Amino acid sequence: VPNIRQVVSGAHVSIILKIDQPTGRQVQGTVAEVLTSGDHPRGIKVRLVDGRVGRVQRMVTEEEARVGSEGLRNLGRNGEPIRSASMLMRNPRHREEQGISAPSGFTLDDFFPPESSLPCEETQNSSGHIPEIIPHPAIQTCPVCYEFEGDELAVAHHVNSHFD
Structure with missing residues (x-):
């Protein structure tokens, strides 16, 4: 399991999604955000650029990461597609990334x-x-x-x- 110094934004990794923990199935992609503050025995938790969240099991090549996430965008934490723009708007991180703030002028x-x-x-x-x-x-x-x-x-x- 890689350590916190290896797992940085932009790193190419293989992760286990929470939903796949019983089977150990791994998916590959590129790290968008590191969610764990230090080393973790089961792997550092990350969010991939496509939205999936899981624990890093190993580092992979750029090619493996590209193939593992090809065509995937705006996924939920377990790889499920986010169904609509309104679902995206419910995600505070998405609103923040898009520069959308809470409505003003309301009581x-x-x-x-x-x-x-x-x-x-x-x-x-x-x-x-x-x-x-x-x-x-x-x-x-x-x-x-x-x-x-x-x-x-x-x-x-x-x-x-x-x-x-």
């Missing part, structure tokens, strides 16, 4: 429906007479980055962090 209120349209259920309070409105605990997704999920309060806090 948190722009991303949530009015309270009157939230689903609720009626329950009786402890005396059994006065109905209370209790919001359903629904999982929300951040409407800015589409990555963070949580209840409404957690998502609201997270969305605010995009605009701080």
